[in-house]
Amino acid sequence: MAIMNIREAIVSTLHAEMERDSDIILLGEDVVGGNGTAGGPEAIGGIWGTSPGLWKKFGPERVIDTPISESAIIGAAAGAALSGKRPVAELMFADFVGVSLDQIWNQMAKFRYMFGGKTKCPAVVRLVYGAGMQTAAQHSQSVYAMLTAMPGLKVVLPTTPADAKGLLTEALRGDDPVMFFEHKTLYGVKGEVPEGDHRQRFGEARVVREGGDVTVVACGRMVNFSEKAADAVAKDGIGIDLLDLRTTSPLDEDAILESVEQTGRLVVVDESPPRCSLAADIAAMVTERAFTSLKAPPAMVTAPHSPIPFARNLERAWVPSPQKIEEAVRRVLAFR
Amino acid sequence: MAIMNIREAIVSTLHAEMERDSDIILLGEDVVGGNGTAGGPEAIGGIWGTSPGLWKKFGPERVIDTPISESAIIGAAAGAALSGKRPVAELMFADFVGVSLDQIWNQMAKFRYMFGGKTKCPAVVRLVYGAGMQTAAQHSQSVYAMLTAMPGLKVVLPTTPADAKGLLTEALRGDDPVMFFEHKTLYGVKGEVPEGDHRQRFGEARVVREGGDVTVVACGRMVNFSEKAADAVAKDGIGIDLLDLRTTSPLDEDAILESVEQTGRLVVVDESPPRCSLAADIAAMVTERAFTSLKAPPAMVTAPHSPIPFARNLERAWVPSPQKIEEAVRRVLAFR
């Protein structure tokens, strides 16, 4: 076990996997950085620092800086994947699915099905997402619900360095298009990472803690916020089953249902506006499948139905907070 | 009252409103048709025939044929709306939000909020959607859930000629961006349309029938399918409260809740895959707000988690059918 943060886990996994498999290629804006400048390639990498050293090691044919052309980036990844490669395409901000959605949704995601199951499209799209850095309405969104809704895509959101490694490795060895979400506030989160080969199967939620009174389901940064809420209610002897989904497509329905069957009470935490959200998705699924186990209506803790504001205090008010999660936990417990 | 079909209701409303308000302009691919050809403008209109005569009446400055550039179409509409016009932009297929999402989601929808409430963006985007004509994976999708999730947009789906007129008029007189969905199989649906000024407020579901035993909530073509299911169960004395949402954003929560409080049983019908869907949205909302009224878990009748296939029988298997709705009604009734 090595101690590293999520950024380091991603970088080292990319290095290891690209070494192992020469079909893996990387493309995106500034994934090299410095091209066409006096400083030269790798003078400075992308703004998230998640690809240093790759160009030097694997060369310009496998590590490709692109113009600001997200549709072309994702489309090129799709075409390369159909041509035997395993591209990793980087969207500097997940919000840029706005300018590239067609290639994700109508192309990558659908090839296998449309073409009669005779092909595969093993592409990984890395998307940097989430609020918390005052990056405002167009650079802070959590678009995982939109992509979870799309058949053909897998949607992955690591919250620990170990999972960052395990899930990215799994993504790179699998044969389906994977949307790999990296929360911009979590890059610095440190933790133990298993050495050597480490794959984390998709569709297996992580049991963050077991408490038995209320089931809290979360992903991304909301896992950490839920832990804070769990700590807060623990003082009153309330025990939380906290599940980190790890992947929202596939979804570990069994783990959620198993816990809810015990607790009878569910809180879903989702860093996004409420409508047609992952929170609603999970609440509805649980209600449909575990209705008789429910002692209280599932509570959804989401952001409001509004874009994300810039001002620090407004942004804080927008993001679901540990306090709001705590309130929801107490609310479902108090329900009779 | 005149009898006309949905297509005619849309065309006549566009004519009437453009006459009434010289700020309304129309842009899209082949909304004129014939430009740059021997046949000349309006030699033939768009493939859905929803804009004939407009160019002739209102001229090329207000009725604008565009190249195949959906981002530019929607973006131009956004810019025109910020400049005092009321643009109507046409997406020939709703699936083309894939190539224009940014202008809808990150631009139009967010201007008012981002700019501190000091502006408005009164644009209408017309989107032709839905399965049923074997138009396959990239031309048949019902993308209303994706857009319903986006704060700042209103989402409208008429199912009758009267509502087509009433809702389109409302859209054109309102000050927010409206996504106006037209189901490709419903253009020929006939009905009575009120003469003169007819506005249908958003957020007011249409009570299609009242039966008292089970609440069925639907939109678009699924309303018609639900009527068939309601007819089928009526033979067994089962009465359906059928609600046609008319708009999914805003959502008429009150009408849904009122009915469920009486029936205790809910079926939501949604022409789209199940994940993060409108079906889940409504099921979760109802569970959260009317938990104690529920006698059975809300049932969601959706398409499977797959793209839309081409073959006629496969497409039929994909689309939620009257039979599946009927089964769901019987299932929630049988639940103890």
Place this chain on the structure above:
Amino acid sequence: MQLNRDELLGAYRRMKTIREFEERLHEEIKTGEIGGFTHLYAGQEAVAVGICDQLTVDDKIVSTHRGHGHCIAKGCDVKGMMKEIYGRAGGLCKGRAGSMHIADLEVGMLGANGIVGGGAPQAVGAAIAARIDGKGRVGVTFSGDGACNQGTTFEAMNLAVVTKVPAIFVFENNHYSEHTGDAYAVGTSKDIASRAEGFGMKAWRANGCDFFETYAAFTELLEYVRAGNGPAAIELDTERYYGHFEGDPQRYRGKGELDRIRAERDCLKAFRARVTGAALLTDADLDAVDAEVLALIEEAVAEARADEQPDPATVADDVYVEYY
């Protein structure tokens, strides 16, 4: 360019196969048995064949909504295609694709595409892959005069120039995008190819109704690209003989236009005149091919009609390779 007898016969056979496939579909569609949108390629055969005849199976092409011609030229099974268009279980894509999404990766055909402009970046991806593989392979995208206005097409051209990969942009200018003329919708100082030149790409131009001219121009282009000089473009002036899709009343056409283009701009007639004139092939040679092709199409239709429908229970299969 010296094509031998077999090559000439092959080219003619492929062009004729496309033509008859489309002419027959035009009739079949009237029966109401074929659903969805069908965009016929008849009239443009010299482009698909003039280009694909020079590609290997390892070269990739990405096609459009009007893809039958590209499919046949690149080697897709004609009977599998007909079954596909009929929505049958034995279709090349099991009836999931229909006319608009036919693909066969085994012959390097990465897919027709219902999204105009959707394929262009994918061809750049194929070219990125080809360069890594280092065997001189190319990625080709076909785009119409309408598709050349999509942002993706421009982005793809720019990306190809920046990365210097062996991507080829084939612009099939049939002068219409749906019901609108290229004279209206294509903003240009000159033509479509000149926009590729604006990106710093070398571009060729040819008469796309003349197989030999198309072939020769593409030979030069292909040599240039295979030699590692980066991407290139070619614009082909061509014609479509039918409506945008089946059902289009075509009121945008000029008077007598369809008769004129059938009479004056028919790649099959021109091919026949040229090869018989130069005594490379005889009318009898070509007539024999015609007969074979007609028989093949007849069989394809019969087999498609006879084939069973897909099993509705499979409707949600094959969405993923593995979904746990």
Place this chain on the structure above:
Amino acid sequence: MQLNRDELLGAYRRMKTIREFEERLHEEIKTGEIGGFTHLYAGQEAVAVGICDQLTVDDKIVSTHRGHGHCIAKGCDVKGMMKEIYGRAGGLCKGRAGSMHIADLEVGMLGANGIVGGGAPQAVGAAIAARIDGKGRVGVTFSGDGACNQGTTFEAMNLAVVTKVPAIFVFENNHYSEHTGDAYAVGTSKDIASRAEGFGMKAWRANGCDFFETYAAFTELLEYVRAGNGPAAIELDTERYYGHFEGDPQRYRGKGELDRIRAERDCLKAFRARVTGAALLTDADLDAVDAEVLALIEEAVAEARADEQPDPATVADDVYVEYY
């Protein structure tokens, strides 16, 4: 071009205001009180002012992520901007926008934009509106050398040419998009403007660090567009003095590059030299402006710091005009 004394003083004041606004922000950001991404415009002032000084309030501009200069040049309230960047209640957009989304429709500034290329089609929309209104107004979009590679930018140029509307594409080539050079990322046979020419647009080119050259070129362009000749483009060779955003270590710069561009390509210095050389204004005139500007910025910062934060209870307000 004959600018009178007031016009010259005004232009200088606006350029200087932008410069000092940015220089001061560069310092303020170090305090940690300003969050998010801030992209400074310092170095490019002659572009914003050379262009916006010739526009009326009814002409619309659409800006970029690097928008402060365009805002100030178009007449946005400087104190309101500073408050906005500080995320205060009194900000021009109530603290919702921050640096990246400042807009003020009352002065015809339709918004900075966090999405690179997002604004270009909007300017075409403004131009469509302007043509209908028939008063010779224009819609202007600013795009960087990076933004000129986005599909939306190309689509917008094409749409403008096709519709012949008074849209103006201003390409500010500061030679970097984030950490990548234009020499790498812009595929072109010549320059950015030549791509506009490929679309059939008339294009101008000028030294964007020279106010007078920029002004003069834009005068010609604007006359051409206002006269109803359709869209036009201008490429301006300019420099950014700071990193891509605040915090950028700028290791991609050449040795001494920042010193050199500050020394040799400073629009303010060049302006001063020119107007004092020609005895149009005196150093004292300009020094007085400098002092006023510094005082204004000082006040703006003080007021921004003192202003209250937005009320968190308003977080979901103003999403719609009306939502029933």
